[in-house]
Amino acid sequence: MNSSAVQQSAVTASNPSSSLMKRIIRNRYMYLMILPGLIYFIIFKYVPMWGLVISFQDYQPYKGILGSEWVGLKHFQRLFSEPEFWVIFKNTLVLFVFNILFYFPVPIILAVMLNEVSNAFFKRFVQTIIYIPHFISWVIIVSISFVMLTLDGGFINEMLQAMGFEKINFLMSPEWFHPMYIIQVIWREAGWGTIIYLAAMAAIDPGLYEAARMDGAGRFRQIWHITLPSIRSVIIVLLILRVGNVLDLSFEHVYLLLNSMNRNVAEILDTYVYTTGLKQGQFSYSTAVGFFKSFVGLALVMLSNRLAKKFGEEGVY
Amino acid sequence: MVQDKNFGSRLFDAVNILLLALIAIAMFIPFLHVVMTSFATVEELTRKPFLLIPTEYSLKAYEYILSTSTIFRALGVSVGITVGGTAISMVLTALMAYGLTRRDLDGRKAINLMIVFTMLFNGGLIPTFIVVKAMGLIDSYMALILPTAINAFNLIIMRSFFQNLPDGLEESAKIDGCNDFGILFRIVIPLSMPAIATISLFYAVTYWNNFFSAIMYLNDADKWPIQVLLRQIVIMASGLAADTSGMGDDFVKPPEQTIKMAVIVVSTLPILIAYPFLQKYFAKGALVGSIKG
Numbered sequence: 001m002n003s004s005a006v007q008q009s010a011v012t013a014s015n016p017s018s019s020l021m022k023r024i025i026r027n028r029y030m031y032l033m034i035l036p037g038l039i040y041f042i043i044f045k046y047v048p049m050w051g052l053v054i055s056f057q058d059y060q061p062y063k064g065i066l067g068s069e070w071v072g073l074k075h076f077q078r079l080f081s082e083p084e085f086w087v088i089f090k091n092t093l094v095l096f097v098f099n100i101l102f103y104f105p106v107p108i109i110l111a112v113m114l115n116e117v118s119n120a121f122f123k124r125f126v127q128t129i130i131y132i133p134h135f136i137s138w139v140i141i142v143s144i145s146f147v148m149l150t151l152d153g154g155f156i157n158e159m160l161q162a163m164g165f166e167k168i169n170f171l172m173s174p175e176w177f178h179p180m181y182i183i184q185v186i187w188r189e190a191g192w193g194t195i196i197y198l199a200a201m202a203a204i205d206p207g208l209y210e211a212a213r214m215d216g217a218g219r220f221r222q223i224w225h226i227t228l229p230s231i232r233s234v235i236i237v238l239l240i241l242r243v244g245n246v247l248d249l250s251f252e253h254v255y256l257l258l259n260s261m262n263r264n265v266a267e268i269l270d271t272y273v274y275t276t277g278l279k280q281g282q283f284s285y286s287t288a289v290g291f292f293k294s295f296v297g298l299a300l301v302m303l304s305n306r307l308a309k310k311f312g313e314e315g316v317y
Numbered sequence: 318m319v320q321d322k323n324f325g326s327r328l329f330d331a332v333n334i335l336l337l338a339l340i341a342i343a344m345f346i347p348f349l350h351v352v353m354t355s356f357a358t359v360e361e362l363t364r365k366p367f368l369l370i371p372t373e374y375s376l377k378a379y380e381y382i383l384s385t386s387t388i389f390r391a392l393g394v395s396v397g398i399t400v401g402g403t404a405i406s407m408v409l410t411a412l413m414a415y416g417l418t419r420r421d422l423d424g425r426k427a428i429n430l431m432i433v434f435t436m437l438f439n440g441g442l443i444p445t446f447i448v449v450k451a452m453g454l455i456d457s458y459m460a461l462i463l464p465t466a467i468n469a470f471n472l473i474i475m476r477s478f479f480q481n482l483p484d485g486l487e488e489s490a491k492i493d494g495c496n497d498f499g500i501l502f503r504i505v506i507p508l509s510m511p512a513i514a515t516i517s518l519f520y521a522v523t524y525w526n527n528f529f530s531a532i533m534y535l536n537d538a539d540k541w542p543i544q545v546l547l548r549q550i551v552i553m554a555s556g557l558a559a560d561t562s563g564m565g566d567d568f569v570k571p572p573e574q575t576i577k578m579a580v581i582v583v584s585t586l587p588i589l590i591a592y593p594f595l596q597k598y599f600a601k602g603a604l605v606g607s608i609k610g
Contacts, residue, residue: 020423023421023422029497029498030415030416030419030497031416031422032416033412033413033415033497033498034412034413034428036409036413037409037410037412037413037467040409040466040467041432041467043452044448044463044464047444047448048439048440048444048448049438049439049440050440051443051444051445051448052444054443054447061447065447116330116333117333118330122334122337125341126337126338126340126341128596129345130340130344131596132348132589132592135588137528137544137584139526139528139547139552140544140547140581140585143547143548143551143552143581144348145347146551147351147577147581148347153574187347191344219325219326219329220329251529273441273443274442277442278443278533287441287444290440291441294438294439294440294441295438298437
């Protein structure tokens with residue numbers, strides 16, 4: 001250690017604030033780089049959080065947040081006493097449960113299947129194809145479904161008719177909303193969802209499979225006793241994230257599928273916020289709905305994270 | 318995996334490969350169906366809808382699309398938003414991500430926490446709308462870019478990638494008299510091309526696909542990007558969508574099936590063209606940060 005370094009550490013010890021200034025000056029360019037991004041987060045993420053206060057007001061756009069009248073919990077009271085709200089809350093939960101039951105396992109199964117393929121070329125080929133839909137917008141996914149499912153001239157209905165069945169009005173029937181929704185989610189996201197599981201599987205020690213084969217384990221037993229337990233923590237992390245998004249289902253997707261016939265099952269919190277807020281101009285009420293949604297979402301992440309830790313897993317934070 | 322190829326194991330492989338092939342085909346057939354139908358003649362379609370192969374090909378639908386100013390303009394808007402938006406997003410993301418890599422940076426932890434928190438909790442639609450409106454961005458293309466300019470998840474991936482570069486490179490650059498900006502642009506970025514390509518693809522796809530910001534912030538139908546127009550043409554024209562306000566005036570009567578298909582193809586094409594070039598990067602790039610932020 002030379003003398004100037006000794007001097008420096010002496011300064012650090014005796015006068016922490018001047019050394020803080022020194023560090024800040026030394027890193028001034030780094031702060032300069034962070035600044036634009038920081039401004040972005042403050043304006044477009046944190047100012048809207050502060051804007052949540054309008055759910056406690058009768059917000060008038062021309063009066064602004066500071067000029068609008070405070071009304072306490074009025075909008076929240078309305079929300080909890082509105083029968084329509086509970087229908088929408090239920091629709092949101094049903095969609096979430098379907099998501100977990102019917103979508104969540106699919107990428108895991110697909111990843112296990114892909115992991116068992118030893119031909120690298122075939123594996124890449126399948127991956128290339130099943131990743132593509134992830135990059136296609138919901139508008140296009142829903143549009144393609146529409147032209148294929150439509151009553152007159154839609155490919156699926158023509159097939160049904162040719163095979164001697166009745167045509168089905170998939171798009172306008174409430175009972176077809178959930179199957180359609182889930183199939184579209186699987187179509188668009190299942191392939192992409194395999195990436196993270198495949199990465200976790202790539203990290204598994206091949207010796208484990210070797211040993212299992214020595215013990216006479218078949219392919220299914222190897223999957224059950226080695227592959228799946230090895231990716232357990234990844235599965236749990238993704239499940240927590242999914243649960244956290246319980247109320248944050250894809251607005252665009254549902255909005256595009258929504259019509260006057262299936263509204264009873266298809267209207268969810270996000271689309272409700274959009275219609276009551278922007279379409280009908282009930283800013284404060286719809287902000288209260290959104291606030292409720294964000295709050296429940298946050299509580300669910302924290303709850304599921306705590307549960308995961310209790311079961312000895314790492315959790316997401 | 319060489320030895321031990323007994324019958325059961327071979328059967329497993331055969332069934333597995335067959336199933337995967339079927340899944341891949343099933344996921345791809347709808348796209349193929351749309352592409353093929355867009356090239357069909359209207360007569361053949363009304364005679365007998367078909368799955369994949371038309372007997373006669375026609376470019377009529379594409380000729381029609383390119384002759385309408387509405388679709389042409391919407392495509393132009395989308396290209397502009399995608400190029401401009403991706404550029405802005407990448408600059409902001411890369412700068413902030415690199416800025417947050419230095420371990421001795423005071424306040425670094427707090428800023429990281431602040432970013433992660435926005436992934437768990439947000440002000441929601443109406444308060445964000447009010448902010449965008451207060452900034453005078455309504456009916457401006459910037460409304461489709463600025464409010465979503467940085468994606469927290471992309472930022473974290475980028476930061477992890479930068480952090481994993483060897484420290485020695487920065488130190489030697491510093492000794493050679495480079496300042497932090499110099500290090501970022503001359504050393505870190507050239508070494509991070511896989512991550513930059515991946516994140517750019519993610520941003521570009523988001524901008525190209527964006528439809529929500531446009532219906533929120535653009536009242537003027539002349540400014541619509543292609544996704545909104547596509548919705549008008551395919552979904553609204555079927556009379557099914559949530560609201561029917563502001564139908565494009567070029568499409569009073571529902572357009573022919575072939576035209577709908579052709580618009581779908583045209584709005585998907587840029588992604589399908591970009592995809593093979595970037596695919597080799599993204600699987601690797603996407604994983605760098607996602608395993609452990």
